[in-house]
Amino acid sequence: METGTIPLADLAGGMDLYRTLESGQTYLWRREDGEMYRTEPAPGTWYSTVVDGEVIRVRTADGRLEWQSTTDAEPTVRRLLRLDDDLEAIVDAAPDDPLLREAYEAHRGMRLVTDPAFGCLISFICSAQMRVSRIHGMVSTLAREYGTPLDVDGRTYYAFPTPEQLATATEAELRELGLGYRAPYVVRTAEMVADGEAHPAEARNLEYEAARDYLCQFVGVGDKVADCVLLFSLGFDEAVPLDTWIKSAIEDYYPDCDRGSYAATSRAIRDRLGGEYAGYAQTYIFHHLRTGE
DNA sequence: GACCAGGTAGCAA
């Protein structure tokens, strides 16, 4: 394993690995004590993921972010965890409203993530009407059942399945694995990508609302899931997924932003939350309200 | 035993 360290002091605005990886943005990392979404991790607990066939582990200890990987992964770690974001500047530039200030203050160091597009897409198809801990469980199950296992230093890691691997699954199998009514959505979307009909990464080159419409062609993907993929994978920091929590925030804190339709409400709340980095603001508000912390 | 969870598809008006 190759290793490296990055001083947390070099990361403007800090880095809270726990809040970043356990705030319901990404379901593609696993905590090596197996207690993800149940308890706070002990200091120095490792998280791991697999990207492009390479195992990557990260943890924070002694004021540093440490990584280990089967390859030189520092550029990948920087990308996945958005270490080059100037979080301090993002927070300072955010609109000065009470809820947002409170959320940013309560969760200092939480960063957005960059997930691989296909894994992110499937994760959020699974997320419909589901608690974050169970979404994580489903995604882990898909990796274990259909992904490529990698044995490194006596541990087995599972890559999230490729579109081709996941397209071999049947609806019945996925129902058996507890995906419920999402099972056919996952199979059909995997088939669409495997067949070359469309690929979520294609949306990266489009204008924001066109990108959202593009993603909605996948089965099981509506406006909200599309916004999650844009925000957590494709670099659209202005995307504001309108989920149950942000809708309650709109009702309680930004009632004038409720414009009826998803598209119109989305534009209004995006402007209210600062436009360019509205998705950052949304993620903090989501986590703040959902955890009650 | 309701009620809820990072909603969407399908259909009617």
Added chain:
DNA sequence: TTGCTACATGGT
């Protein structure tokens, strides 16, 4: 376009 409703499943 907008407004229902059915859809699985596990935790509280």
